[in-house]
Amino acid sequence: MLAPVRPLSDDAAMNRPDLTELALLDVAGMALADQAAITAGTQGLLLMEKAGQAVADAVIRRARPGANVLVLCGPGNNGGDGFVAARLLADRGLRVTLALSCERSRLAGDAAAMAQRWKGAIESIAGLQPDRYDLIVDALFGAGLSRPLEGEVATLVAAVNASGRSVVAVDVPSGLSGDTGASQGEVVRAAQTVTFFRLKPGHLLQPGRALCGTVTLADIGIAPELVFTADSPATTFRNAPALWREDWPSHAVETHKYRRGAVLVVAGGLAGVGAPRLGARAALRVGAGQATIGCRPEALAAHAARGPDALMQRAVADSEALGRLLAEPRLSAVLIGPALGLDARAREAVMAVLRAGVPAVLDADALSLLAPRIGSLKRLVARRRGACVLTPHEGEFERLFSAVPEIAQTPSKLERARRAAVHAAAVVVLKGPDTVIASPDGRAAINTTGSPALATAGSGDVLGGLIAGLLAQGMPAFEAACAAVWLHGRAGEEAGIGLIADDLPEAVMRLLGEVAGS
Helix, strand or coil, X not given: CCCCCCCCCXXXXXXXXXXXXXXXXXXXXXXXXXXXXXXXXXXHHHHHHHXXXXXXXXXXXXXXXXXXXXXXXXCCHHHHHHHHHHHHHHHCCCEEEEEECCCHHHCCHHXXXXXXXXCCCEEECCCCCHHHCCEEEEECCCCCCCCCCCHHHHHHHHHHHHHCCEEEEECCCCCCCCCCCCXXXXXXXXXXXXXXXXXXXXXXXXXXXXXXXXXEEECCCCCHHHHCCCCCCCCEEECCHHHCHHHCCCCCCCCCCCCCCEEEEECCCHHHCHHHHHHHHHHHHCCCCEEEEEECHHHHXXXXXXXXCCCEEEECCCHHHHHHHHCCCCEEEEEECCCCCCCXXXXXXXXXXXXXXXXXXXXXXXXXXXXXXXXXXXXXXXXXXXXXXXXXXXXXXXXXXXCCHHHHCCCCHHHHHHHHHHHHCCEEEECCCCCEEECCCCCEEECCCCCHHHCCCCHHHHHHHHHHXXXXXXXXXXXXXXXXXXXHHHHHHHHCCCCCXXXXXXXXXXXXXXXXXC
């Protein structure tokens, strides 16, 4: 079972305003936020009015004067927001057609009250032709929908998507899960989504991120301090510098290379010289003072013949020699996995790293070698003095955790990563276009930087090196992983299509001033 999220030791730090601005709320959390505001004295009708106002404002920015707008409303509060938006758009001179997906008698509470304020006709969704309108507002279903769209609604959504018309969705596109970003059937493809108070995981997790279009976050009058408290701290975030900038390495003028951290990259044989060097170079570029390649003796000459000259090389004949290297007091972090190999010597090297106390990043082949030991992984990691970071892509994650039902059978990428972090007692970086970083203490972040240019050989090796370089400089493991993932994505954006992994460390270097705030 997934361990409950524990209150963090520094509740005040976790609830600084800059962090709660990055907080994500799942569907249940947003319902509690609404209720907290109502309990504190804000009327639900006022929250709905402000939500509808935000949607109307978004439509006005997109529509030409007098445009013909179709507002599609459903039976819940999402439909209530749509009624508000329709009324305000009509007041501003747009030609508004409102269609309801259910009988009006099914409306209740605030949604029914807002329907009473709408003085125009209410059409049925049957037979609608979305392509006859200039713009469509999707207020059919909100983030809490837990079943596929069916019948006339599914047919209508398919027609909306086929129409090619611009869609502004309320909260999330209908058919999309606000918690997972997934859909089991038809889902609206929106040009813009207007959501309220805080983003939801489904706005950032794929395919939800692509289906939402541009996401606009509207303030509807919910005070953050009513939601994020010492007893209920924010634990899920959008990854951004404010999340980890306070832990970013800062070096005094009298520093030297060992104070800036020494990284060891454990390499394999001659067949894979490039990958570990990419990791080592990235560790240097992100600020580590020294990076050493520890390779098999037969590969030493190949490593020594390749640049950059700043990289050091050490021959490591066996696990005993590696153990001595790992025990050196000046060593600050280790990266193992890129082009390590899958033979017995590689397996012994992974176990040597797990026995050592130095903070470690396990990637690529190291993860494949760990898969048969997944049952004992938590014990192996928990007895280490240093932090451990695992960096699987989806395939490696499946190999690692397919035998753990509470992880493998969880549909949400966010929750799979979070459960895996608890199971492994390690920070887990579940890579992809929507990389999730999860800590055993319950914190998690979803990354939004990056581009398709990063889908290139060696890109993951660079990421592993960035994490190791930041660990070596003393960053806590969760913050180091978040910072490295964000930088890696930004570097991919800056370098653009055509980049190769060798370009990434240099692109990262150019971003360091931006991160440090200079």
